[in-house]
Amino acid sequence: MSTTNATKEISFVREEMLPEMPAPSSVVGPVAWIRSSLFSSPGNSILTIASALLLLWIMPPLYNFLIGNAVFIAEDGAACRVEGAGACWAFIWSRMDFFIYGFFPAEEQWRVNIAFALGLVLIVPLMWPELPFKVVNALAFFVGYPIIVFILLSGGMFGLTEVPTVNWGGLTVTLIIGLVGIVTSLPLGIVLALGRQSKMPVIKSVCVMFIELWRAVPLITVLFMASVMLPLFVPVGVSVDKLLRALVGVSLFSAAYMAEVVRGGLQALPRGQYEAAGALGLNYWKSMSFIILPQALKHVIPGIVNSFIALFKDTSLVSIVGIFDLLNTVQASNSDLNWASEQQAVTGYIFAAAVFWVFCFSMSRYSIYMEHRLHTGHKR
């Protein structure tokens, strides 16, 4: 076939390659994207149209409320009381001090700022895996930092004026409760999870009882017990700080949940891992800390972070025992008559939700980053 063709006069043979043509618009480009991802089938087309209509219906009023008609700068609530006004951001702005510091005296607020800044300086390198000095850094953050913050905020020594914990409030208290809960519940939870798997009957039953007891009561009950019942049992004159009581309650409560998350990770490991660790001659603590826990904890990162996020959001429950966390400061300000308007409360709640969202979303992104970093063949 080729030989006969070769003898024939060839009318046209292209010597060079055709220039690359862009792919047809039915395959790439916005039209193709729209076609393939939005209108690939009649069912999807209907869903797309319905969603678009829904967005059209929701977005303009939402935009008008949050930005378009919102009041950003105002002296008092009068500007927000006009017909058709949107969110009253000026109210949030004027009360921002209160939302962050609570009743912390204005001239002492630099102490809270230092505590925030120091925390940031310590936590960023701790969470950045490439940086060195992890052990020193961790010690500084988990041991040194709480002590420094406590001295800095409560004062009464080193020439700092004493600020009682009833005056702490706002985001400061929310972060304190959240961080203390997170930092204490993880180690406590690991210990409880190991204890629950222990072969020693006393340790095992104590751990099981602790976990089941705390998991079986609602957090609100725990907080009420801590704030209302406990003072009735201790002798007159002895009083444990209210914030401390809430901190202990929240920490123990979340430790019980954490223990079950960690136990899930321990049970996911094949028995061979335990046996291999034993065969290497490692004792219990060595096999746990070098073989078992690193694998087990890695499996349950999503569960751990899930608990952290839930704990951080649960901190708002302390408002029912009169501790001024972020949500409680917002609620108290909602009754501020200088800013009285119909949108006052809504604006306050949107602000509180946004702050919580920022913190929780950051936690979840960081956990995804850690999962990617640590994955060694388990990912599906």
Added chain:
Amino acid sequence: MKNTIVTIALGGAMALMAGTASAQTLEAIQAKGYVQCGVTAGVPGFSAPDADNNWSGIEVDYCRALGAAIFDDADAVRFTPLTSTERFAALSSGEIDVLSRTTTWTMSRDTGLGINFAGTLFYDGQGFMVRKSDGIASAFDLSGAAVCIESGTTTELNAADFFSANGMDYNPIVFIDQDEVVKAYEDGRCDVYTTDSSALAAERTRLGNPDDHVILAEIISKEPLGPSVRQGDDVWLNIARWTLFAILNAEELGVTQANVDEMLGSNDPAIKRLLGVEGDFGAAMGLSKDWAYNIIKALGNYSEMYERHVGPDTAIGLARGVNALWTDGGIQYAPPIR
């Protein structure tokens, strides 16, 4: 039987605690250097954080008056915000020294909870708010009206009592949450919104156009709000009670924050006794001679506190009404200092 034993044991424990705490509250306060006062977490005019993040309100001023009477320092007070559920437990456990938290003085609370009320700081009562355009002039014209009420409150019971006692029908529209009640009234789902009149006044300022709404003159319930202390320490109860009487007497005698220093030279024996120029009335309570002078110097008399926080010139804008002195047609009446 078991329950009885528990009750007796608990009662015994309470009595024991009350016994040990007897007459010691003042000493404990003087030792720690401040009065611990339980307040609300935010009721405008009564106790709420102000623009500078300080507690402010008429009930807060009462607590500051205690600080002024004991320490000559109106800032020697620490505030514990309390929810309504934990307020009495906080008082009986000794977490706070005095409860000044929009608490209605009722018989069951006074007799059954191990607390004593020191007096009435503010006479509140349930009222009605209606739209001006409806042309309703009196609560007795409300027959057949749709009434927005918060469920599970004394408000709901008071309204039922009022309408049945006057032989009128009404259509209660009940909500769990105060905000929902206001919203429903605003949206026109009901003709009338009812709650305590001080709260009505505060909520009115929040409405789109406050001038379109009027609060009717009729008050259908008694809600005397006052400070309370633990039972069993009469010295402390006396201080709490006479602090209140001192600011009322000061108003009656015309002693104000501005003129209190001039009044030291007054010839009126009642003023002399009040300010400690003549006699030593503080001693029996363990206080200094000029305890009342210190209160008035720091905070003013009752009328000044009222005008500052809930009076007509504030956002709440409540007229004195029944809270005027007995000499001005109200029912605020304090026994004499002599």
